[in-house]
Amino acid sequence: MKRLEGQYAFITGAGKGIGKAVASLFAEEGATVFLIDILNEVNEVADEIRGQNLKAESFVVDVRDRQKLKSLVESIISQHGKIDILINNAGIIRDRTFLKMSDDEWHDVMDINLNSVFTITKLILPHMKESGYGRIVSASSINGYVGTFGQTNYSSSKAAIIGFTKSLAKEVGKYGITVNAVAPGFIQTDMTASMPAAVIEAGMAAIPVGRAGQPEDVAHAYLFLASREAGFVNGEILNVNGGVYA
Ligand SMILES: NC(=O)c1ccc[n+]([C@@H]2O[C@H](COP(=O)([O-])OP(=O)(O)OC[C@H]3O[C@@H](n4cnc5c(N)ncnc54)[C@H](O)[C@@H]3O)[C@@H](O)[C@H]2O)c1
Numbered sequence: 001m002k003r004l005e006g007q008y009a010f011i012t013g014a015g016k017g018i019g020k021a022v023a024s025l026f027a028e029e030g031a032t033v034f035l036i037d038i039l040n041e042v043n044e045v046a047d048e049i050r051g052q053n054l055k056a057e058s059f060v061v062d063v064r065d066r067q068k069l070k071s072l073v074e075s076i077i078s079q080h081g082k083i084d085i086l087i088n089n090a091g092i093i094r095d096r097t098f099l100k101m102s103d104d105e106w107h108d109v110m111d112i113n114l115n116s117v118f119t120i121t122k123l124i125l126p127h128m129k130e131s132g133y134g135r136i137v138s139a140s141s142i143n144g145y146v147g148t149f150g151q152t153n154y155s156s157s158k159a160a161i162i163g164f165t166k167s168l169a170k171e172v173g174k175y176g177i178t179v180n181a182v183a184p185g186f187i188q189t190d191m192t193a194s195m196p197a198a199v200i201e202a203g204m205a206a207i208p209v210g211r212a213g214q215p216e217d218v219a220h221a222y223l224f225l226a227s228r229e230a231g232f233v234n235g236e237i238l239n240v241n242g243g244v245y246a
Contacts, residue, residue, distance in 0.1 A: 185241025
């Protein structure tokens with residue numbers, strides 16, 4: 001029996017990187033996956049998944065666009081009746097030391113990494129409450145704990161995800177809904193590829209398991225937290241960092 005058979009999963013930032021790996025893994029585990037991304041590439045990801053005889057639908061939407069998201073959630077609910085799993089994964093970096101950081105660099109990161117999580121969770125949660133079941137898992141980061149040079153915006157957004165997760169978990173656990181987060185360390189994706197080579201080298205050298213993380217490493221952590229079996233894990237932040245910070 002597949003672990004997510006018959007379930008519906010709404011995954012943001014599924015056009016590449018970790019979100020794409022989550023979408024593929026969840027589909028392999030039997031879920032119907034709804035892939036949301038600002039990039040058109042998300043359509044190819046859904047095509048690839050459907051090419052394996054698995055169930056995927058893609059939507060090119062900016063996670064800041066509340067109106068479009070509202071219509072999308074309503075249309076999924078009217079067609080399928082429920083959304084079991086929400087993966088709040090979309091995220092960006094706009095690195096700059098604080099003294100040089102522009103208002104846009106601050107607000108773009110907050111809007112995409114944090115405020116969209118408020119918007120989307122608010123749209124989907126009432127439906128989970130109605131069905132008496134839900135799994136919400138969001139993307140925090142090791143940087144939300146430790147802080148990083150040049151990332152006051154990003155680290156703040158990822159620390160806020162921890163507070164959001166722990167607080168909401170206390171509110172909605174009684175409805176059969178769990179709220180958790182993953183906190184990845186250094187994972188090889190386009191996001192980290194844009195960092196200076198010296199920073200990447202130093203980061204890699206500090207990883208006890210002796211390799212960089214891959215999107216699939218994080219996808220398996222999401223799968224655990226999104227599974228039925230994780231029903232007694234609530235308000236947890238799961239580190240996926242090879243032992244750098246534990
Ligand atoms: N890669 C890492 O080392 C790492 C570490 C810790 C946390 N994270 C977090 O994991 C998540 C995924 O990161 P990744 O490394 O796969 O990054 P990535 O850049 O490879 O993928 C992010 C995805 O989010 C999408 N996205 C960005 N803005 C969007 C918007 N406004 N609307 C819809 N989609 C949007 C992008 O198009 C992209 O497909 C992010 O939240 C990131 O902060 C990553």
